[in-house]
Amino acid sequence: MYAILLIGVILSLAFYLVGSVFIEGRLTRGIGFLQNVINLWVGILLAVSVYAIIKTAMITILVLLLLVIVFFRKKFTLEKAQNPFGKLRFGLVLAGTYVLVFFIQVNFQLDVFAHPLDYLKHLHGDDGERYIYSHIVSLLYYEGVETISVEAVLKGFTGVSLYHFAEFWLASLFKTVHNANSDLVLFYFVFPLLKTLCVLTIYSIYADKLDTYKRKLLGVFIVFGFLVLGLRWIFPPHAVADLRAIVLLPFLILIAKLLYDKQYDAACGFLLIAGIENVLFLPAAGLYLLLFFDKIEKRTLYLFGAYVVAYPLFFLLFKERVMDKYMTLSLLETFQTIIGDAPAKRIFRIFLIAFLSYQFKVLLSFLLLNNYPALTKRLWVRDVGYWLLLCFVVYHVLFGVFQNLSVDAYQFTSVGVGLAAVSFFFVLARLIDQGKYIVSLVIMLLVTDYTYPFGQIKTSRAYEGVLEEKLKKIGEGKVLKGLFVDENSSLKDQFFLFFYPTHVTEYARANDYRTYLFIYDVTGQRKSLDKIEPGPRKIVSRIVQPLFPVDRPILENIQKYGISVVWISKTSKYLTSFQGKKPLYVLPDFLVYYLEPAN
Numbered sequence: 001m002y003a004i005l006l007i008g009v010i011l012s013l014a015f016y017l018v019g020s021v022f023i024e025g026r027l028t029r030g031i032g033f034l035q036n037v038i039n040l041w042v043g044i045l046l047a048v049s050v051y052a053i054i055k056t057a058m059i060t061i062l063v064l065l066l067l068v069i070v071f072f073r074k075k076f077t078l079e080k081a082q083n084p085f086g087k088l089r090f091g092l093v094l095a096g097t098y099v100l101v102f103f104i105q106v107n108f109q110l111d112v113f114a115h116p117l118d119y120l121k122h123l124h125g126d127d128g129e130r131y132i133y134s135h136i137v138s139l140l141y142y143e144g145v146e147t148i149s150v151e152a153v154l155k156g157f158t159g160v161s162l163y164h165f166a167e168f169w170l171a172s173l174f175k176t177v178h179n180a181n182s183d184l185v186l187f188y189f190v191f192p193l194l195k196t197l198c199v200l201t202i203y204s205i206y207a208d209k210l211d212t213y214k215r216k217l218l219g220v221f222i223v224f225g226f227l228v229l230g231l232r233w234i235f236p237p238h239a240v241a242d243l244r245a246i247v248l249l250p251f252l253i254l255i256a257k258l259l260y261d262k263q264y265d266a267a268c269g270f271l272l273i274a275g276i277e278n279v280l281f282l283p284a285a286g287l288y289l290l291l292f293f294d295k296i297e298k299r300t301l302y303l304f305g306a307y308v309v310a311y312p313l314f315f316l317l318f319k320e321r322v323m324d325k326y327m328t329l330s331l332l333e334t335f336q337t338i339i340g341d342a343p344a345k346r347i348f349r350i351f352l353i354a355f356l357s358y359q360f361k362v363l364l365s366f367l368l369l370n371n372y373p374a375l376t377k378r379l380w381v382r383d384v385g386y387w388l389l390l391c392f393v394v395y396h397v398l399f400g401v402f403q404n405l406s407v408d409a410y411q412f413t414s415v416g417v418g419l420a421a422v423s424f425f426f427v428l429a430r431l432i433d434q435g436k437y438i439v440s441l442v443i444m445l446l447v448t449d450y451t452y453p454f455g456q457i458k459t460s461r462a463y464e465g466v467l468e469e470k471l472k473k474i475g476e477g478k479v480l481k482g483l484f485v486d487e488n489s490s491l492k493d494q495f496f497l498f499f500y501p502t503h504v505t506e507y508a509r510a511n512d513y514r515t516y517l518f519i520y521d522v523t524g525q526r527k528s529l530d531k532i533e534p535g536p537r538k539i540v541s542r543i544v545q546p547l548f549p550v551d552r553p554i555l556e557n558i559q560k561y562g563i564s565v566v567w568i569s570k571t572s573k574y575l576t577s578f579q580g581k582k583p584l585y586v587l588p589d590f591l592v593y594y595l596e597p598a599n
Contacts, residue, residue, distance in 0.1 A: 065166070128497070131505070147161045428440045
């Protein structure tokens with residue numbers, strides 16, 4: 001763990017230097033805090049994209065990301081700031097913030113160095129997501145393929161998935177330097193680095209106006225409140241935010257800041273990058289073009305057009321040939337679902353809740369504060385506020401339309417609500433621009449929640465260390481293809497990836513998340529479909545299909561598919577096939593067998 005912390009600091013500084021040299025051509029003086037932050041952004045993205053291109057032999061969507069960075073390089077160079085922030089000073093701030101975030105996210109518990117696994121649930125509470133994310137990191141590092149379809153391990157890789165891979169490539173890059181377990185790298189390197197990036201991006205909103213030490217303390221208090229205390233009804237403490245938040249928020253804040261400063265071409269460039277990182281940003285990019293098409297250069301418009309062609313073309317050429325995990329219905333079925341599912345009523349209910357949310361009130365506050373003179377004259381001035389409002393509305397419409405078409409449709413609201421919440425920082429920015437520092441301080445005192453950053457973290461893990469050691473010994477340096485055999489297991493909810501096609505188990509970390517327990521018999525999961533709400537039921541039903549011909553003897557399937565680990569329920573009807581075989585380990589409800597795979 002000490003190595004992960006030290007290497008994390010060194011890599012953060014290296015990314016910053018790479019970005020500075022790439023953007024400026026040389027290490028220049030006189031740049032502002034925001035330019036330093038952009039340099040860090042570009043350094044991270046540049047390193048990750050080049051690494052991914054090499055690792056995948058160019059079969060990666062990050063090829064497009066690298067091209068965007070190259071073509072927008074000059075647009076990412078801002079004018080010299082009124083309050084320059086030296087590179088040495090920024091490097092010290094970056095390193096110090098990274099270390100501080102590392103410890104804050106575990107409440108300064110030094111025990112994390114001895115027992116890092118005990119704190120993973122505190123860092124990211126969803127067991128299923130931790131398992132999936134760690135598997136993705138290992139797939140990228142060991143196989144060099146951008147896929148979330150773990151069934152490809154069983155049947156062969158056929159292409160790339162449409163997913164947010166950049167943060168996982170960042171973890172894979174770290175593993176190239178120091179090959180620690182994927183979960184440790186993800187949660188103790190990627191997490192603090194992205195949280196640090198978010199904190200520094202927020203501070204960059206105000207940096208130019210905070211020209212005295214007392215005013216700088218206000219900026220520090222703003223980021224401290226966001227990171228540690230949380231902003232009541234707006235943001236929980238960012239120190240314990242999940243992966244989705246720590247990826248989305250830095251992009252949302254930086255793009256909004258560039259728009260606030262009327263850096264239209266730079267904002268467009270980062271929107272295109274954001275769209276590659278996560279497809280959910282694409283509607284925001286389209287709305288940006290709709291509002292500000294006449295404020296960006298023709299070259300940027302041409303690049304936007306090329307991007308719109310290149311993005312789908314890449315997936316047309318390289319998309320994997322498996323059942324789509326997000327959009328399983330055909331075009332005809334999609335249209336029939338939309339028109340036959342009373343979307344107008346559903347969208348009305350969605351907007352009723354959205355317009356009563358505190359984040360929407362914050363967005364309206366920013367609009368009034370930023371546009372009051374124009375509103376009194378009944379003028380419409382296109383600016384960041386109206387873009388945020390338009391995004392808020394459109395993303396909630398998209399959620400209403402796609403709610404019964406994709407199990408992950410709720411993520412549209414994550415972006416919409418996130419953009420509305422981000423406007424809080426620009427309420428403060430507007431007040432600070434007007435010199436109302438005390439008012440800004442009072443607002444922060446009113447909205448900051450109380451979170452004790454030194455409290456003891458409850459740690460509990462029902463985990464058999466002996467089993468992990470045995471799996472580590474047999475699986476060292478190789479993939480373990482296994483079966484999870486329990487024909488009575490069921491789906492708990494619509495988020496099927498936690499239950500199918502593999503069984504979620506923390507023991508997969510024994511050989512660095514290269515152990516795959518494929519669901520052998522989906523009878524129980526198919527029967528449990530009735531427990532899922534009608535909307536997503538059709539989607540999940542399409543996906544949860546047998547992976548193996550269960551009419552054959554299980555031992556025959558084991559031999560055919562090269563299975564070496566069998567994780568079988570003590571009540572399974574298939575247990576009789578293993579009579580006379582000695583289990584590798586006995587768990588309360590399962591037996592674990594290791595079978596030497598046939599050559």
